[in-house]
Amino acid sequence: MKHFAFIAAIAILCAGAGAQVITLPTTFAGGNGQSGNMFDIVATNAVDICQFDISLAGTTTIEVWTLTALGGYLGNEAIMGNWTLNTTAVGVIGNGIGVPTPVPLATPVPIAAGTTQAFYVTSSTGGILDYTNGTTAGAVFASDANISFLEGIGNAYPFGAVFTPRIFNGNIIYTLSGGSCATLPYQTNSGDASLDIDNVMSGGLAPAITTICVGQNASVNTSSSNVGLGWDLALDVGTLIPAPPGFLTGGGQAVNVNLASPSLFFLNGGAVLTLTTPYPGAFTLPVASPAPVVASAQAIHIAPGNPESFALSQGSQLDVTTGSTLTLLLGDDATQQVFFAAAPLCFGGTVAFYGAGYSDFFVNSNGEVSFTAGSTDFTATIGEWQTMMPRTGFAADFEPNNFGTIAVTAGGGADLTVNYLNMAEWGLGGAAGNLSYSIAFNGGLGLVEINNFTDNSGLWGVTPSVMGITMGAGGTNPPAITSWAALQGMPAGGTGTNTDSALEANAAGLINTPGVGTPMSVVFPTADGGTYAVN
Structure with missing residues (x-):
């Protein structure tokens, strides 16, 4: 049985790792973006494509499809049946x-x-891949001795609108035929070595990250079939890192704790890994922190059945926060319940709405925030707003699975803010109906604020829309607002009745706006439609 000095062993085992892997860069010039890229690769010599590096901000699910028959994408842009899904990478965290x-x-x-x-x-969940406008679709843009990368197109998910020519931004990573592709960048658990925090697992494409609030408890769980054999736990104050730049062993195990970190230490060995402490069997360790911190851990076990005689668990990262942003990956006509006290928001209070206090709300993909229930409806009408659940904001028919960003933030001028950024009218390819605004609760001007509502394009079509605030069923409904925009800068209005709705609707298109690129904000000081002001 071999005992390994961790760092020395990994350095030796990695000496030949990745020697056959070749990288062909395209470009990272950016300048434009879309949910997806189609492009062709022509092989001079036989190769195996192992990985694509993409240019991405935010977190999303990435799909990689290959044309089932040999040849280029031309003529197959909209025919899903002609393609084979190779990869579905859930929770890909963009590096920027x-x-x-x-x-x-x-x-x-x-x-x-x-x-x-x-x-x-x-991206299949609303993310945008950065790309660059091209010159000629099908022209060689980058090549080496083995492959040529051709300019392609932007293609809205799934197999939708085409934008041409476009250049995929990223790296193409491959081997010559018969070579070995690099393994996944993040280690996964096995029976020989398993570690997790609150049962969060890595599939190998993304790190296992558990987020909790300051003062909350998390459970570190560890197990191994190698009871009684040596083990240790590497601990670091810092994030996990992929391999590469982290180490990758000759047997393909990824070291995801940062071995170069000055804060790295070992649970049993302190500054030095000895692997002499017998593993006692599966156990759970509760952890908490009184202050924000990011920490990571990875276990190593003596494992006679492993070809390398040792086994690594997945790396597990714990983010302890006082409150940050929750980015929502909402599909088309979808809703998500958001609990304020849960990480990453960590807001322990409530928000007022029509005299009630709420510790959660529903963020709806078609534009509004509602209470007691979510809404998946895509035909906004004033009648629905007045007779269903309490809600506020703007509602229409957006396409968030392909365009725009929806996120909830704690702090920053309001207790909670729901941001709808660059939201596109459904079915028009993203260029038309581009709107941005936020819905703030307990803000600086009122208990509810619809802030900086801006028509970014002036190209909205005929999709109906509603904007304002309502108690829903049980509320009172004075005549609808003719135009919020016409009230901008006017004295505060409203009847003073705290059950009133205050709504503007357009059954044939967008509500009135101050003009393209000009924002307006509607403030409800008492969190109801009885009083309002437009700034």
Whole structure:
């Protein structure tokens, strides 16, 4: 049985790792974006495509499709049946625009010498992949001795609107045929070595991150079939890192704790890993922090059945926060209940709405925030607003699975703010009906505020819309507002009745706005429609 000095062993085992992997960069110039890219790769020599690095901000699900038959994408842009889904990478965390974010393929894609393979790399949950406007679709943009990458198109998910020509921003990572693709960048658990925090698991494409609020408890769970054999737990104050730049062993195990961190230490060995402490069997350790911190851990076990004689668990990261932003990955016509006290918001109070206090609300993909129940309706009408659940904001028919961002933030001028950024009218390809606004609760001007409502494009179509505030069923309903925009800068209005709704609706298009690019804010000081002001 071998005992490994951790860092020395990993350095030795990694000496040859990845030697056969080749990277062809395209560009990271950016300048434009869409949910997906289609493009062709032509092989001079036989290769296996292992991974794409993409240019991405935010968190999303990435799908990689390959054209089932040999040849280019031309003529197949909208025919899903002609493609094969190779990879579904859930929870891909973007490293930022212009910074490579790895998406390893579930199965390497072989391309024979002299043939062409088409790819469709896309977000399926509303993320935007950065790309660059091209010159000629089908022209060679980047090449090396083995492959040529051709300019392609932007393609809205799934197999939708086409924007041409467009250049995929990223890296193409491959091996010559018969070589070995790099393994997944994050280690996964096994029977030999398992570690998790609150049962959050990594699938290998993204880190296992558990987020809790300051003062809350989390459970660190560890198990291994190698009871009685040596083990240790590497601990660090800092984030997990992918491999590479973290170490990848010769047997393909990923070291995701940062071995170069000055705060790294070992539970049993302190500054030095000895692997002499017998593993006692599965156990759970409760942890909490009185202050914000980011910490990570990864277990190593002596494992005679492993080809390397040791086994690594997944890395587990714990983020302890006082409150931050919750980005929602809402599908089309979807809703999500948001609990204020839960991480990452960590807001322990309530918000007032029509005299009641709420500790949760529903964020709806078609634009409004509602209480007691969510809404998936995509035909906004004033009658529904007046007779159903309490709600506020703006409602129409958005396409958040392809365009725009919806996020909830704690703090920053209001207790809670729901931001709808660059929301697009459904079915018009993203260019039309681009709106942005936020809904703030307990803000600086009122208990409820619809802030900076802005028509970014002036191209809204005929989709109905409603904006304002309502108690819903049980409320009172004075005549509808003719135009919020016409009230901008006027004295406060309303009847003073705290059960009143205050709504503007347009059954044939967008409500009135002050003009393209000009924001307006509607404030409800008492969290009801009895009093309002437009700024």
